Amino acid sequence: MCGIVGCVLDKKVAPTLLESIKTLEYRGYDSVGLSTVTDKINIKKGKGKIHEVDEKLDLADLDGNTGIAHVRWATHGNPTTKNAHPHNDCKNEISIVHNGIIGNYKDLKQDLINEGHVFKSDTDTEVISHLIEKYMAKNENLLEAVQKTVKELKGSYALAVISTKEPDKIIGARNESPLIVGVSEHGNYLASDATAILKETKKVIYLDNKELIELTKDNVKIMDYDLNPLEKKIETITWTAEMAEKGGYDHFMLKEIHEEPMVIKESLSEESKIKSIVRKFKNFNRICFVACGTSYHASLVGEYLIESLIGKPTDVILASEFDYFKKTLDDHTLVIFITQSGETADTLEAIKIANEKSETLAIVNVVGSSITREADHVIYTRAGPEIGVAATKTYLSQLICIYLLVAYLSDENEELLNKLYEISELSEQLLSKEEQIREIAKNYTDVNDFFYIGRGFNYPTALEGALKLKEITYIHGEGYAAGELKHGPLALIDENIPVVGIVPPGPSRNDTYTNLKEIESRGGDIIYLGANNDPSILEKENKLLFDPRIDETLAPLLYIIDLQLLAYYISIERGIDPDKPKNLAKSVTVK
Numbered sequence: 001m002c003g004i005v006g007c008v009l010d011k012k013v014a015p016t017l018l019e020s021i022k023t024l025e026y027r028g029y030d031s032v033g034l035s036t037v038t039d040k041i042n043i044k045k046g047k048g049k050i051h052e053v054d055e056k057l058d059l060a061d062l063d064g065n066t067g068i069a070h071v072r073w074a075t076h077g078n079p080t081t082k083n084a085h086p087h088n089d090c091k092n093e094i095s096i097v098h099n100g101i102i103g104n105y106k107d108l109k110q111d112l113i114n115e116g117h118v119f120k121s122d123t124d125t126e127v128i129s130h131l132i133e134k135y136m137a138k139n140e141n142l143l144e145a146v147q148k149t150v151k152e153l154k155g156s157y158a159l160a161v162i163s164t165k166e167p168d169k170i171i172g173a174r175n176e177s178p179l180i181v182g183v184s185e186h187g188n189y190l191a192s193d194a195t196a197i198l199k200e201t202k203k204v205i206y207l208d209n210k211e212l213i214e215l216t217k218d219n220v221k222i223m224d225y226d227l228n229p230l231e232k233k234i235e236t237i238t239w240t241a242e243m244a245e246k247g248g249y250d251h252f253m254l255k256e257i258h259e260e261p262m263v264i265k266e267s268l269s270e271e272s273k274i275k276s277i278v279r280k281f282k283n284f285n286r287i288c289f290v291a292c293g294t295s296y297h298a299s300l301v302g303e304y305l306i307e308s309l310i311g312k313p314t315d316v317i318l319a320s321e322f323d324y325f326k327k328t329l330d331d332h333t334l335v336i337f338i339t340q341s342g343e344t345a346d347t348l349e350a351i352k353i354a355n356e357k358s359e360t361l362a363i364v365n366v367v368g369s370s371i372t373r374e375a376d377h378v379i380y381t382r383a384g385p386e387i388g389v390a391a392t393k394t395y396l397s398q399l400i401c402i403y404l405l406v407a408y409l410s411d412e413n414e415e416l417l418n419k420l421y422e423i424s425e426l427s428e429q430l431l432s433k434e435e436q437i438r439e440i441a442k443n444y445t446d447v448n449d450f451f452y453i454g455r456g457f458n459y460p461t462a463l464e465g466a467l468k469l470k471e472i473t474y475i476h477g478e479g480y481a482a483g484e485l486k487h488g489p490l491a492l493i494d495e496n497i498p499v500v501g502i503v504p505p506g507p508s509r510n511d512t513y514t515n516l517k518e519i520e521s522r523g524g525d526i527i528y529l530g531a532n533n534d535p536s537i538l539e540k541e542n543k544l545l546f547d548p549r550i551d552e553t554l555a556p557l558l559y560i561i562d563l564q565l566l567a568y569y570i571s572i573e574r575g576i577d578p579d580k581p582k583n584l585a586k587s588v589t590v591k
C-alpha cells in the first residue's frame with residue numbers, strides 16, 4: 001500500500017516527483033508529501049488526496065535536483081499531516097519515504113528515545129530516519145548508515161533516503177516491498193512500480209529483496225547488504241504512459257471496463273505460452289488455487305471448471321488463511337497463485353511456503369513483480385496497467401488465462417478453445433448496454449443491501465458482482481449460491497432488498513430460475529441477467545440480456561461486465577469516486 005518515488009535529475013525534480021506520485025495514488029490516498037535536498041531539506045506534505053494537498057501547498061514548488069515523494073495508506077498512525085511521509089531526523093538533515101511495515105519499530109523507537117531522539121509522528125517509519133541519523137553521527141556515510149539501519153529492521157520496506165550531507169544522491173533499499181529503478185539520460189529514478197516512471201523512461205531494473213541502491217544523476221549502483229556490487233539486467237517495459245492515463249473517460253474504472261474486449265483478445269494471445277507451460281508441469285493429482293479478493297473469485301471459477309470438466313480435485317484457499325492448509329501440500333499438488341499486482345503480502349507469504357513442497361504457478365498482471373521471482377512458472381495476464389482500485393479488466397484477463405489453462409489441462413479441449421474465441425467477438429456488443437445499466441442504477445442509489453445469486457460457474461460471478469458493489473458504492477452486497485438462499489437468507493428478502501439473479505442458459509438455468517421465483521413470490525425486487533431468447537426472462541421488466549451463445553460455462557467471462565457497470569453507475573449516482581474508494585488501496589502489501 002503506499003507508493004514511493006525518488007529521482008536525481010539534471011533539473012528541478014519536484015514537478016517530476018509530483019507527476020509520478022499522482023500515478024501511484026491508487027496505492028493510497030490518505031496523505032501525500034515531497035522532500036528535496038539543496039543546502040537543507042525542503043519538505044511539503046499534508047493529509048488528503050494529492051489534488052487537495054497540491055491546491056493548498058503547491059507541491060511542485062520546491063527547489064533541488066534530488067528528491068523523494070510518497071502517497072500513504074495509513075497503517076501505523078492515523079492519516080494526518082503529522083504522520084504523512086517524508087519523515088526527517090531530529091536535525092532535519094535526513095529525509096525518508098517508506099512503503100511497508102517495520103515490525104520491531106516499538107523497541108527501536110524506545111531505544112532511540114532513550115538515546116535522546118525526539119519523534120514527531122506516530123508512524124513505524126520514523127525510526128528509520130533516526131537510525132540513519134544515529135549512524136551518520138558516527139561518521140558513517142549515507143550508504144553505510146542506511147546499510148547499518150536496514151540490518152536492524154525487521155519487516156517489509158521499500159525505502160528512499162536523501163540527506164543534506166550528500167545532496168546529489170538517493171539511497172534506496174528493498175525487502176518484501178516492491179521497488180524498481182528507472183534509468184534515463186536525464187537522470188535516474190526509484191519507484192514502487194513502473195507506472196510511476198512510464199513518462200520518464202522505459203528502461204528499468206527490478207530489484208530483489210535485501211538489495212541496496214545508490215542513485216546519482218549519472219550512475220546506479222546496486223549492492224547486497226554487505227555492499228558487494230550486483231550485476232542487474234536493464235529491462236524494457238512494454239506498457240506506455242497513455243495506458244496509465246484516463247484517455248478521456250471520467251474514471252479509470254470506466255476506461256478499464258471499456259478496455260475489456262481488447263483485454264480478452266490480448267489474453268487469448270497467451271495461448272501458445274500456456275500450452276507450453278502445461279507441458280512442463282510435473283505429475284500432479286490435485287490443484288490448489290491461492291488468492292485474495294477478486295483474484296480469489298477468479299480462482300473459484302477455475303475450481304468449478306477443473307472439477308466439472310476435468311474431474312481433478314481442486315481447492316481454493318484465501319491467501320490470508322493459507323497457513324491452516326499448508327500441511328496438505330505435497331509434490332503431487334500444483335499450487336496456482338492468482339494476483340493482479342504480484343505484490344499482495346498474503347499471497348507472497350503463501351507462495352514461499354508452497355515452494356517448499358509443491359510446484360507453483362503464478363498468474364499475474366504486473367511484469368517483474370515479486371511473485372514472478374518466486375513461482376516455478378509464470379503466466380502474464382496482459383491486461384495492461386489497472387489503476388482503478390476495483391479490479392475489472394484484470395479479472396477478465398485472469399479468467400481467460402484460467403480457461404486456456406483448463407483447455408490445455410484437458411488435452412487441448414477444442415470445443416472450449418473455440419468458444420473462447422467466439423466470446424472475444426461477443427464482448428464488443430456488451431458495452432452497448434451501458435446507458436440501460438445507467439438507468440437501472442438510478443433506481444438503486446438509496447438501498448442498504450443487495451443480494452447477488454448465481455449457481456455453479458456463476459456463483460463466483462455473484463460473489464464478484466457483490467464485491468464490486470461493496471467496494472465502490474459502500475452498499476452492503478452479498479453473493480450467494482442460488483440454491484442456498486432458502487437455507488437462511490431468504491428470511492431477509494422483501495421489496496427493499498434488490499436481488500441480482502444470474503440465470504444464463506445451460507443445465508442450471510431452471511433450478512436458478514426456480515430460486516428466483518421463490519424470491520419473487522416473497523416480494524423481492526429482481527434484476528434478471530439471462531439470455532435474450534429466454535421467454536421467462538424476456539417478460540420481466542428489470543433485465544439485462546445476453547447473446548444465448550453465452551452459456552453458463554462462459555457467462556463468468558461476460559455477465560460480470562454488466563455487474564461492473566452496474567456498480568460503477570450506482571457509485572456515480574451516489575457521488576462516490578469509484579477509483580478511490582475509502583479505506584482501500586490497490587495493492588495490499590501488508591498482512
Ligand code: M6R
Binds near residue numbers: 296338344471586587
Ligand atoms: O493484486 P491482487 O490480485 O493480489 O489483489 C487482490 C485483492 O486485493 C484485489 O483483488 C481486491 O480485492 C480488489 N480491490 C477488488 O476489486
